[in-house]
Amino acid sequence: GAGVSQSPSNKVTEKGKDVELRCDPISGHTALYWYRQSLGQGLEFLIYFQGNSAPDKSGLPSDRFSAERTGGSVSTLTIQRTQQEDSAVYLCASTNWGGGEETQYFGPGTRLLVL
Amino acid sequence: SQQGEEDPQALSIQEGENATMNCSYKTSINNLQWYRQNSGRGLVHLILIRSNEREKHSGRLRVTLDTSKKSSSLLITASRAADTASYFCAVAYYNQGGKLIFGQGTELSVKP
Known part of the structure; x- marks a missing residue:
């Protein structure tokens, strides 16, 4: 079946604009994760969704970042009033955590450049 | 920080040689995963x-885990030029919903 997909692949935006990044997880996976990879910070956890539970937002770097997961499937990560330090690759992963699956499967990422 | 640490940061070897990368972490884990990344x-x-x-x-990969030392190693045997990539370890801690905490990665270069 299809893996995790993300769109867009690349996004260039101007400082101060809002951006939306999309993630389509593997069908049937209950858990969805967002990570960010930047030169200075390496790979860092941002937020995760598990079933109908409240999301764990502990990794979001500021209140400009938010995410939602509609219908237990597709997720959107929104960054408001983007800053240059938001430039990074944003990675999404999914798994069937709690359903006997622990391996996280990653999408190809969205490369965000804030000018 | 719960972040794992990896060493070496960079490793350059000849094709056919073995490559070993190490990862350490801080507290008890649920599982540890190794990932490869090409070109970011x-x-x-x-x-x-x-x-x-x-x-x-x-296949050619062997992973060991020593929970007493809180460390893991990844061994790639008989390396190939196609193994050139960045390798990351990531740990999932108990009661944290499976979110992964990544190490800084090891950049492996295999020369033909």
């Missing part, structure tokens, strides 16, 4: 080892 894009899952396991194999 998506992460490819290599092996998952659970806290009650000590060794796992997959």
Whole structure:
């Protein structure tokens, strides 16, 4: 079946604009994760969704970042009033955590450049 | 920080040689996973080892886990130029919903 997909692949935006990044997880996976990879910070956890539970937002770097997961499937990560330090690759992963699956499967990422 | 640490940061070897990368972490884990990344894009899952396991194999890959030392190693045997990539370990802690905490990665270069 299809893996995790993300769109867009690349996004260039101007400082101060809002951006939306999309993630389509593997069908049937209950858990969805967002990570960010930047030169200075390496790979860092941002937020995760598990079933109908409240999301764990502990990794979001500021209140400009938010995410939602509609219908237990597709997720959107929104960054408001983007800053240059938001430039990074944003990675999404999914798994069937709690359903006997622990391996996280990653999408190809969205490369965000804030000018 | 709960972040794992990896060493070496960079490793350069000749084709046919073995490559060993190490990862350490701080507190008890649920599982530890190794990933490969080519050219800064998506992460490819290599092996998952659970806290009650000590060794796992997959093709030319061997992963060991020593929970007493809170460390893991990834061994790639008979390396090939195509193994050139960045390798990351990531740990999932108990009661944290499976979110992964990544190490800084090891950049492996295999020269033909």
